[in-house]
Amino acid sequence: MFTSVGATGLVVLTACGGGGGGGDADKGGQGEVASISTPAAGGGSAQPSADPDxxxxxxxxDSTQDDINRMYDVWLACLKENGVEKKYKTSPNAPGVKACKGKEPLDPPELDPANNPDYSDDVRIMVKCMNEHGIKSVVVEGGWGLEDGASMNAPNYAEIQTGCQVKAFGEDE
Structure with missing residues (x-):
């Protein structure tokens, strides 16, 4: 039996813990930076982005699980404030879900097979790295998985997973 831990699956499994806060925290989880859009020179008004994300x-x-949890905490708090108690039992078009769409974290673009031409090779590197660190992993349809869900309880699992992810998907060969 295999436990799939693709990018989204891992986040969904672990996104409910952690503290409050949110935003793009730096690598150490300290401090946050806000971005402000300013109008273009010449007094023109800023046009809304056509990009829904x-x-x-x-x-x-390289985001730590604590960083990811903080991002998801902000989104989940927004859903709750907008009357969405269980996001998985609510239509994605429900008003509360729409109101919070801008706070829902995006997975790293490198983990999207549609945007990463090296995705299959990167998955194999990820599995090899995890296995080298004693976390028995396999290639599964759509990504990678653990041979046994108990592996997530291994010492330093989160650090190993993050390190292998950076090595596999972040380096150009």
Whole structure:
């Protein structure tokens, strides 16, 4: 039996813990930086972005689980404030879900097979790295998985997973 831990799956499994806060924290989880859009020179008004993901918090390959949890805490708090108690039982078009769309974290773009031409090779590197660190992993349809879910309880699992993810998906060969 295999436990799939693709990028989204891992986040969903672990996103409910952690403290409050949110935003793009630096690598050490300290401090946050806010971005402010300013109008273009010449007094023109800023046009709204056609990109529906513009302004959403972006998870990075090297984001710690605490960083990811903080981002998800902000989104989940917004859902709750807007009357959405269980996001998985609510239509994505529900008003509360729409109101919070801008706070829903985005997975690292490198983990999207549609945007990463080296995704399959990167998955194999990820699995090899995890296995080298004693976390028995396999390639599964759509990504990688653990041979046994108990591996997530291994000492330093989160650090190993983050390090292998950076090594596999962040380095150009």
């Amino acid at each position: 513009a302004g959403r918090p972006q998870i990075r390959l």
